[in-house]
Amino acid sequence: MKGTNLGEFEELVLLTIAALVQDAYSVAICDELEKHTGRVSKLGVVHTVLNRLEEKGLVKSRMGEATSARGGKRKRYYEVTQAGKIGLIRAKEVRDGLWNIIPGFNIETA
Amino acid sequence: MKTNLKKGSSENGQPPRWAQVFLAWYCRPSLLEDLEGDLNEYFDRNLRKKGARYARLVYMIDVLKFFRPYTVRKPDFLNLWIHYLMIGSYIRTSRRSLVRNKLFSFINIIGLAVSMSVGLLVIAFLADLYAYDDFQEKKDRTYRIITHQQATGQNGIDVASTSIKVGRKLGETIPGVEDFTIMRSGFSGDARIGQNAFPLEALWADQSFFKVFTFPLVTGDPGSALKEPYSLVLTEKTAKKLFADADPMGQTVRFDTINYVVTGIAKDVPHLSHLRFDALISFASADATLGKTDEYLYTWDNVWNNYVYLTLPKGETPEDAQRALDRLNTEENKAMIGQQVTVSLQPLKDVALGNHLSNNIGAATSPLVVWVLIGLAFVIILSACFNYTNLSIARALRRSREVGMRKIMGARKSHVLGQFMAESVMIALLALLISFGLYLFLRKEFLALSPEISELVSLDLSLQSILGFVALATLTGLAAGFLPAVFLSRINAVSVMKDASGLKLFKHIGLRKTLIVLQYTLSLAFIATTMIGYGQYKGLLNFDLGFSTQNVLNIKLRGADPAVLIKELEELKEVTGISQSMMVTSVGASYGALMKYKPGDSAIVWQNRVDEHYLSVHKHNLVSGSNFLLRPSKENESEVIVNQQVLKRFNIAGQDPQKALGQFVTVDGQKLSIIGVLKDFHYGTLENKIEPVVFRYSKSQPNGYLNLKIVSQDPAATMAKIERLWKSFDKVHPLEARFYNNQIEKVYSRYSTMVKVIGFVAVLAICIASLGLLGMVVFTTETRLNEISIRKVLGASEIELVYLLCKGFLALLGIGALIALPVTYLFFDKIVLTRFAYHQPIGISELFSGVLLVMMLALLLIGSQTAKAARNNPARVLKSK
Numbered sequence: 001m002k003g004t005n006l007g008e009f010e011e012l013v014l015l016t017i018a019a020l021v022q023d024a025y026s027v028a029i030c031d032e033l034e035k036h037t038g039r040v041s042k043l044g045v046v047h048t049v050l051n052r053l054e055e056k057g058l059v060k061s062r063m064g065e066a067t068s069a070r071g072g073k074r075k076r077y078y079e080v081t082q083a084g085k086i087g088l089i090r091a092k093e094v095r096d097g098l099w100n101i102i103p104g105f106n107i108e109t110a
Numbered sequence: 111m112k113t114n115l116k117k118g119s120s121e122n123g124q125p126p127r128w129a130q131v132f133l134a135w136y137c138r139p140s141l142l143e144d145l146e147g148d149l150n151e152y153f154d155r156n157l158r159k160k161g162a163r164y165a166r167l168v169y170m171i172d173v174l175k176f177f178r179p180y181t182v183r184k185p186d187f188l189n190l191w192i193h194y195l196m197i198g199s200y201i202r203t204s205r206r207s208l209v210r211n212k213l214f215s216f217i218n219i220i221g222l223a224v225s226m227s228v229g230l231l232v233i234a235f236l237a238d239l240y241a242y243d244d245f246q247e248k249k250d251r252t253y254r255i256i257t258h259q260q261a262t263g264q265n266g267i268d269v270a271s272t273s274i275k276v277g278r279k280l281g282e283t284i285p286g287v288e289d290f291t292i293m294r295s296g297f298s299g300d301a302r303i304g305q306n307a308f309p310l311e312a313l314w315a316d317q318s319f320f321k322v323f324t325f326p327l328v329t330g331d332p333g334s335a336l337k338e339p340y341s342l343v344l345t346e347k348t349a350k351k352l353f354a355d356a357d358p359m360g361q362t363v364r365f366d367t368i369n370y371v372v373t374g375i376a377k378d379v380p381h382l383s384h385l386r387f388d389a390l391i392s393f394a395s396a397d398a399t400l401g402k403t404d405e406y407l408y409t410w411d412n413v414w415n416n417y418v419y420l421t422l423p424k425g426e427t428p429e430d431a432q433r434a435l436d437r438l439n440t441e442e443n444k445a446m447i448g449q450q451v452t453v454s455l456q457p458l459k460d461v462a463l464g465n466h467l468s469n470n471i472g473a474a475t476s477p478l479v480v481w482v483l484i485g486l487a488f489v490i491i492l493s494a495c496f497n498y499t500n501l502s503i504a505r506a507l508r509r510s511r512e513v514g515m516r517k518i519m520g521a522r523k524s525h526v527l528g529q530f531m532a533e534s535v536m537i538a539l540l541a542l543l544i545s546f547g548l549y550l551f552l553r554k555e556f557l558a559l560s561p562e563i564s565e566l567v568s569l570d571l572s573l574q575s576i577l578g579f580v581a582l583a584t585l586t587g588l589a590a591g592f593l594p595a596v597f598l599s600r601i602n603a604v605s606v607m608k609d610a611s612g613l614k615l616f617k618h619i620g621l622r623k624t625l626i627v628l629q630y631t632l633s634l635a636f637i638a639t640t641m642i643g644y645g646q647y648k649g650l651l652n653f654d655l656g657f658s659t660q661n662v663l664n665i666k667l668r669g670a671d672p673a674v675l676i677k678e679l680e681e682l683k684e685v686t687g688i689s690q691s692m693m694v695t696s697v698g699a700s701y702g703a704l705m706k707y708k709p710g711d712s713a714i715v716w717q718n719r720v721d722e723h724y725l726s727v728h729k730h731n732l733v734s735g736s737n738f739l740l741r742p743s744k745e746n747e748s749e750v751i752v753n754q755q756v757l758k759r760f761n762i763a764g765q766d767p768q769k770a771l772g773q774f775v776t777v778d779g780q781k782l783s784i785i786g787v788l789k790d791f792h793y794g795t796l797e798n799k800i801e802p803v804v805f806r807y808s809k810s811q812p813n814g815y816l817n818l819k820i821v822s823q824d825p826a827a828t829m830a831k832i833e834r835l836w837k838s839f840d841k842v843h844p845l846e847a848r849f850y851n852n853q854i855e856k857v858y859s860r861y862s863t864m865v866k867v868i869g870f871v872a873v874l875a876i877c878i879a880s881l882g883l884l885g886m887v888v889f890t891t892e893t894r895l896n897e898i899s900i901r902k903v904l905g906a907s908e909i910e911l912v913y914l915l916c917k918g919f920l921a922l923l924g925i926g927a928l929i930a931l932p933v934t935y936l937f938f939d940k941i942v943l944t945r946f947a948y949h950q951p952i953g954i955s956e957l958f959s960g961v962l963l964v965m966m967l968a969l970l971l972i973g974s975q976t977a978k979a980a981r982n983n984p985a986r987v988l989k990s991k
Contacts, residue, residue: 026148043148044175051141051180063144069154073147 006091010058012037013049014088017059018080025064025075026050050078058084125153126166129173137176138183145176193528203512204533213888214505215537217881218498222541224874225487225494226586227548231556231569232487233578234549238567239475241574242382242462247324248421251288252458253428255418255435256467259411261449270417270467270474271295275410276438276453277418284434290420291318295471297391299365300842301352307842308352310365312342316393322419323385329359330374339394343374348388368399381568384462384472410442411451417471419458428455473566486871489632491582493875495590496625497882498534502594503622504889509598510606517603526599534591535584542583560863593621623922626886629879630926630964631933636872637960638934642952643865646943649950650858651851655696656791658729659850664694665816665836666846672816675839679818682835684828687819689723690811694850695793697857703804706776707760715756716793716801717777719808725751727819734767735786738807749807750775750782754790756802777804792948795857799947817850876964883919884971891915891979899984911980912973919972927961 006014016032017024026046033041053059064075080088130146137145149172156165208215243249255276260266277292294314301310319325320332327335328346335343342363349358349372358372370391379386401407422428432455439452456464466476513526521529557564672690679685693699695718703717722738724730738749752775754767763769767787774783793803808814822828829847836845848856855862891898898911906914935957943949 026144027151043152043172047145047148047176048178048180069151070147071150073143073150075147076144 006058006087009045010049010053011088011091013046014053014058014080014084017078018085018088022077024078029078053084054078056083057081058087123157123162125150125169129170133173133176136183137181141181145181149173189522189524192525196525196529197532200529200532201536203529204536207509207533208537211505211508214501214885217885218501218537219541219544221494221497221878221881222491222538222586222590223544223548225490225878226538226541226545226583227552228490228871228874229487229582229586230545230549230579231552232483233582234553234569234571234575235483235567236480237572237575237578238382238569239463239480241572242384242473243458244382245324245380246458248322249458251422251424251426252322253420253422253431253455254458254461255420255453256456257413258452258454259413259449260452268465268467269413269469270456270461270471271413271469272416272418272453273410273413273451274408274416274418275442276435277416278408279438280418280420283438284431286422286426286430286434288421288423289318289321290418291322292316292393293319293417293419293471294393294396294415295417296415302364303352303361309843310348310352310389312389312391313387314393314396315390319390322421325379326377328375328377332374335374336390336392337394338373339392339398340368340370341373341392341395342370343376343390344372345376345378345388347378349375368395370395382462384470384474386472411446411449413451414469420455428457431455475566486868490871490874490878491586492589493629493632493878493882495586496629497878497885498537498590499593500622500625500882501885501889502530502534502591503597504886506594506598506601510601513598513601514603514606517601518607523599526601527595530595530598531588531591534595535587538583538587538590539580542579545583546579559866560859562860563863622886626879626883626919626922627926627929629875629882630923630968631930633872633875633879634927634930634961634964635934636868636875637964638931638957639937640865640869640872641956641960642934642938643861643868645953645956646938646949647858647861647865650796650861650946651855653792653796653948653950656731656789659696659854661820662727662850663818663820663832663847664850664853665818665832667812667814667816668840668843669812670840671810671812672839673810675835676816678835678839679816679832682828682831684820684822684831685818686821687723687727689727689817690721690808690814691724691817692719692808692811692814694815694853695791696795697853698795700794703778705756705760705802705804707762707773711760713759713802715759715777716803717806718793718803719806719811719814721807721809721811724805724817727817730791731789733787733789735771735784738785740807741809742807743809747780747807748782749785750777751786751788751805752784753788753800753803755800756804757787759802777806782806796948797946872960876967880967880971883968884975887915887919887972887975890918891975895979895982895987898979899982899987902980902982902984903988908977908980912976915976915979916969916972919968923965923968927965931957931961 012033013029016029016036020028020032026043029050030041030043030046033039033046050059050061054061058081059078060081061076061078064077066072066074133146133149134142149169152172153165153169156168246252254270255272257269257272258266259269274292274294277290280287280290292315297312297314299310300307315336317334317337319336320327326332327343330343335341344352344358352358352363353361358375361372362369363372364370373392376390396407406412420431422431435453435455443450443452461474463475463477463480467474516526516529553569557567557569676688679688693701700716701718702714704712705715706712722741725732725737732751733754735751738751740749742748752770754765756762756775757765757767757770760775762773762775762784770784770787772783774781776782788803788805790800791803792800794801818832820828832847833845836847894915898915901911901914935952938952943952
């Protein structure tokens with residue numbers, strides 16, 4: 001069951017990783033999420049989610065090169081795996097399917 | 111903000127060190143690096159935006175927040191397994207190292223052993239206090255009723271006793287009480303059996319006594335032994351004393367005019383019982399004697415001699431019973447005028463080691479005493495740990511190759527750490543063996559220190575205390591070995607194998623110096639405390655009380671008119687004066703009386719009843735007036751002698767002693783004229799201020815004291831003569847005669863005990879600190895032997911060399927003294943001596959003599975070692991290199 005379901009925040013993180021392409025590491029992901037959602041994302045929360053996504057096999061990670069920034073510590077870069085891509089597309093399909101069957105949707109009336 | 115940034119560039123620009131270490135410790139290696147990086151990145155951001163303080167705070171919080179199941183590393187069973195396999199090797203190398211450095215092993219082991227023996231004593235003491243009343247089968251559900259008495263406008267008193275009425279009400283109105291028993295203290299009299307008489311003290315107790323308490327009866331029925339009036343239960347010991355080998359059951363014992371029947375023999379009371387008795391008398395007897403004549407016995411506010419204990423059923427909590435007592439309090443206090451009496455429950459397990467209560471029925475120790483003892487032991491053990499730490503780090507050079515070798519063979523940091531911790535624990539356990547021997551000796555001395563202590567505890571070995579001993583040794587070992595183990599485990603294997611001298615031995619010199627200063631500060635503070643304490647104690651004994659206690663012998667009378675005895679005593683040529691008094695002043699006892707002068711103004715004054723010789727025997731000084739002129743019987747009393755404080759308190763005749771003569775005052779309803787005014791003297795102890803005191807005339811005091819002025823070359827022979835006279839005068843009671851000065855000494859005996867204990871601890875602290883210093887001096891001179899030799903070759907004199915080696919240590923001792931002396935002085939001046947209304951100033955010689963002694967000892971140590979090094983033949987030293 002694990003690999004099949006995507007939580008809302010998990011989906012956001014996954015999308016962000018995909019969007020950042022080569023630069024997806026924890027701090028950058030936090031910043032990007034904050035920029036798009038307007039919510040403060042805590043490093044601790046993002047870290048946990050990244051860890052869980054990796055466990056589910058939706059992302060994979062590699063260590064970058066050491067630089068003088070970050071006290072000489074390397075970054076861990078994330079990349080969406082095939083399974084991750086499928087998961088994202090499925091999630092989008094579910095939504096699109098639902099959107100499609102809504103007959104008329106007028107934001108002013110809401 | 112700007113200053114923040116500036117500071118940030120140096121120390122504060124880094125994340126907190128401990129947080130980094132903590133993170134590295136708990137985090138899984140696979141996650142560690144990028145987590146550290148992330149935290150660093152956020153740290154830098156916060157540093158720029160909000161300053162160093164904020165950044166460091168956030169870093170710390172984040173490190174703590176990341177402590178989660180998925181980040182924490184799994185326990186490493188492989189490492190534990192390796193430790194287990196290596197234990198044999200650890201023991202072997204430890205043993206070799208111990209044997210190789212005999213002096214240092216000796217210093218470490220002896221230091222630890224000596225200090226731990228104090229710890230053992232404290233543990234045994236505590237174990238005894240916690241084991242109090244453990245023999246009571248219902249200990250955990252037995253409660254005592256204690257009382258708070260609050261007279262309007264005065265300080266309230268907490269007493270362990272309560273009123274009989276509470277006990278009576280327990281049975282009637284309070285639900286959920288399984289059993290309760292009422293007791294009363296103060297029964298005392300001569301037990302007469304046939305022609306023989308024995309003084310005996312007993313407790314009154316009702317028939318439920320044996321239901322609440324576990325005091326097994328040898329013979330007799332526990333349910334009914336204390337039921338009937340005039341029943342008597344004896345302990346085995348008392349029965350033996352009274353009846354020798356005859357069967358006491360059913361025998362009659364007469365007190366005054368009343369016959370009591372022995373209905374039971376109880377086993378002797380165990381040592382660790384807060385409740386102790388020689389005999390029990392049925393409470394029904396108190397009802398039949400005291401209760402008949404005195405209705406006050408049963409009132410709500412008569413809370414001074416009665417004790418109520420109760421048991422709750424299994425599994426009950428005391429809240430319900432306490433609520434019922436609260437209701438009882440409110441109800442009964444409605445009728446009280448001028449005072450409130452509130453009762454509450456105290457668990458039996460809190461009785462022996464509880465807060466101070468007056469009228470305690472048995473031994474009770476204040477938690478403060480316990481904490482002081484723990485503190486003393488802690489400080490001493492810490493000092494010995496310092497020695498171990500200091501010497502081990504200093505000697506690390508010798509072990510560095512071993513550590514290097516182990517690391518090259520694959521030992522990890524944690525293995526080396528474990529090895530050295532294990533070694534120190536082993537040494538501590540070894541020291542425990544010696545320590546135990548010392549403890550056995552110390553225990554004897556401690557119990558002999560004062561009768562109160564041997565009364566209180568037995569210090570017998572128990573399972574708890576032995577477990578405590580081993581735990582103490584283990585903890586001591588861990589504490590002592592921690593820093594050296596950390597230091598050794600950090601050694602870099604490659605560099606140490608290449609060149610051992612590259613080891614930064616003196617890197618931790620600051621730490622070692624601090625430890626030495628701390629040790630000496632403690633030792634000096636202790637010795638100064640001892641000296642000042644002793645000086646003050648002597649000061650208390652020799653204090654000018656305002657009258658003479660020199661060569662005065664006080665004999666306690668036991669109810670017989672002493673006229674015959676006085677006549678016989680007067681014949682003795684050693685006795686130069688005899689007086690009678692109701693009580694002995696200045697030893698803590700006090701008798702109050704209500705005094706009135708002007709209408710509407712009354713106050714409690716202290717009183718003594720004396721005869722016409724009292725003033726001359728005690729050399730009391732009269733400011734004005736004279737001794738008693740008349741010799742009236744008690745009903746016709748008309749004269750009173752007052753002290754200056756009385757004139758001051760009641761403002762009699764403008765406080766003029768001359769004019770006050772002839773003025774009338776009312777004392778306890780008697781109208782008396784002032785015949786003399788005494789110079790102020792100490793009626794109470796020196797802890798209290800001088801208060802108003804009156805002397806009233808009394809021709810004879812059969813229950814008071816005879817005061818004999820003795821002039822004798824041979825006090826023992828005189829005492830023997832007096833004893834002979836006493837024996838023919840009072841055949842029942844043994845002579846109870848004490849010299850006044852000894853009585854005063856007894857009043858302040860707890861201070862002498864304290865001084866002895868602290869003095870002993872001071873000696874230990876000094877020994878341990880000296881041992882540590884010796885070790886450090888030997889080590890320093892050894893390592894600097896080459897330097898010394900070269901200096902000598904180049905022309906340095908021995909004196910110069912000794913000075914060179916000494917000065918560092920002398921500076922440390924100087925710092926120690928500079929801290930210890932002012933602290934000790936302030937401690938006494940601001941805290942201890944404020945308890946005494948009268949005391950002597952702190953002597954400078956007292957403050958410095960001890961310090962000088964310790965300094966001399968240290969100088970001798972340092973001097974002898976450095977001189978030895980300086981006298982070395984430089985040629986030989988340098989040749990062997």
